[in-house]
Amino acid sequence: MRPLTQPKATSTRPAIALKGVVQRFGGYVAVGGVDLEAAAGEFVAIVGPTGCGKSTILNIVAGLRPPAEGEVRVFGEPLAGLNREAGYLFQADGLLPWKTALENVALGPVLRGVRPGEARQRARHWLAKVGLAGFEDRYPHQLSGGMKKRVALAQVLILSPRILLMDEPFGALDVQTRQLMENELLALWQEDRKTVLFVTHDLEEAIALADRVVVFSAGPASRIVGDFRVELPRPRDVAEVRLTEDFLAIHREIWGLLREEVMRAHAR
């Protein structure tokens, strides 16, 4: 029987829905049966021990490598090929080394046929927005690690994707830069509430940023072993929120589970 009422409007469908997703590399089962939903506008953090398949999941959502089994839906539509709704901040440096910061940020619009002059104009605006006014003509190798991450962020955000995939974007930064960028990310996110999948090793970072924290088990055949809602008020300051009672309580709760998985991964 078909339901009488139509399915709800796109905005209330989950932005991302994974069902029974399995990924293999040769004989190795990296991810074994993941169900994960992210509502439109939700900030979801993914934590788990190293090698558990976090990047693998992002690559699947990006459409870069389709899953061996299972289903991926984006705003209700089955994903075929690359995910056109998603912007992807890669774990490793993905900037084009032969283009300046400005040219890197302008790349997305240029590829979409925006006139070069206008693309550069918009890129200038976005570089300023991530705090890099004056660095337009630097090549990536002339930028610090934190600056490169900002350029990469601007490169992705200039296309205003509805979904933002971030793979340990701040992992290699020092603590001060990191907190600065976390706050900037939250401010940018607050503007238009994209759906975010944010992968990190750092549980504190996950809780400080996200609406939900999803815990992956140690590989092989890793699964989701915990899914926690973070009810901390927004807007947040990532440094201050860490000191609140609520933060510590939820940290304790998730850490109990995560530590087990990290130990299991370590024992291997």
Place this chain on the structure above:
Amino acid sequence: MRARVRLWQLGILVLLLAGWELSVRLGWVDAFFFSKPSEIAGRIFEWFSTGEIYGHLWITLWETMLAFLIGTLLGVVLGLWLALVPTASAVLDPFIKAMNSIPRVILAPIFTLWFGLGVASKVALGVTLVFFVAFFNTYQGIKEVNPVVLANARMLGASGRQLLAHVYLPSAASWIFSSLRTSIGFAVIGAVVGEYLGSARGLGYLISQAEGVFDTTGVFAGMVVLAVFVVLLDWVVSRVEARLLVWRPAPGQEGGTV
């Protein structure tokens, strides 16, 4: 530091030349077989002052440029094609390896037969050398494209042709450029060896003429002119390379600066 290195280099050169000159003058070695730096310099001066050398230089340069351009163009295009189309590379791989294993000197007489004694046979010989250098480097350069950069460009919306323009070619550029400097050397070899084995003009012809009459001074003078010629060409290519690859970090300063 730079100045000291230059000073050392100059010192070694002077010492070698002086040693050579003296051993001939003191009769330790036979001038017939070894000539003398002063005489060689004199011969080179004579060539340039009478203007006799220019025609030969020009023809060698012309052959070199043609071999270089044609060989590079063919190599880059085929390298791109094979690197981006796996089936093509799987099918053509044994043919390319087999052709590359042929010693080029053997081809020279055949090319003379086919293309005559003029410029064309020398260019053909140079092309067979230059082509493979450009081809292998382009192929390698494309294969070594950073997969994250590639994935990033695709996520940003690049089509196949856009990937070629924005990722593959710029990424392979440093490989292609390093091959250009080797190629220029090979193009000269093709031209000179071709001339040496059969022609009526060019530096290779000049040297072979001198050898024919046991004129060691002429042979050495020809080699010196040839060496300077190659160094100058290499310098020109390296200037162009530096201009086009400004985005590359200087060796040893990879990574952040701030």
